[in-house]
Amino acid sequence: MENHVFAVWDFMSLIKALQRNLTCVDVPWLPNSNNFSGRLVNEIVLAEESDIDINGNPKSHFELYLESMKEIGADLSVINKFIQEIRLNKSYKKTVNQIEIPEIIKEFMDFTFEVINSNENHLIASVFTFGREDLIPDMFIEIVKKLSQEKTIEIDSLIYYLERHIEIDADKHGPMAIKMIQDLCGNDEKKWNEAIIISEKALRMRIKLWDYILQKIN
DSSP, X not given: OTTTHHHHHHHHHHHHHHHHHHSOXXXXXXXXXXXXXXXXXXXXXXXXXXXXXXXXXXXXXXXXXXXXXXXXXXXXXXXXXXXXXXXXXXXXXXXXXXXXXXXXXXXXXHHHHHHHXXXXXXXXXXXXXXXXXXXXXXXXXXXXXXXXXXXXXXXXXXXXXXXXXXXXXXXXXXXXXXXXXXXXHTTOHHHHHHHHHHHHHHHHHHHHHHHHHHHHHO
């Protein structure tokens, strides 16, 4: 969790990049032509950024993850320092080079921000969907099955976080994200090919991250 938390954080940057591009977050407000995808991304952001915790209090999924880390006794010092630096300098690139983070984690986040900075909505949506959102339910179901047998540590917040993602992503966010890609790519064969290539790269980056975490566990 101490390593994976950075993937939870940069996931939020992916979805906020889509919201910035597909809706209007500026003042004065102006209409955005991406009405269909804009609606979808706003609905996804609502749950990701303003869900409810185990006690019914509004919290982002990132904050829910931090609470889960704290509950099981994980070290939050590095991620807290990272967030603190982001608040101060408003720059991912500057912060990631200031904080001592494993190279694999940096590489994973660098890829995320490379895609975000491309400003190509079909690429950002593809990484968001196939590199992240579409994977979650099946993966988390297996984790919950094993964690539910755990009796030696307090993990209520973690199980709540995982079950919340299973519920939302499988039934709502996953299908919505697929529709968003369909809307953004349309009948453009070039965009569909680019979406496939970037999705495959996102999956390879994800596997590389998990392999690193597995190595640390072993």
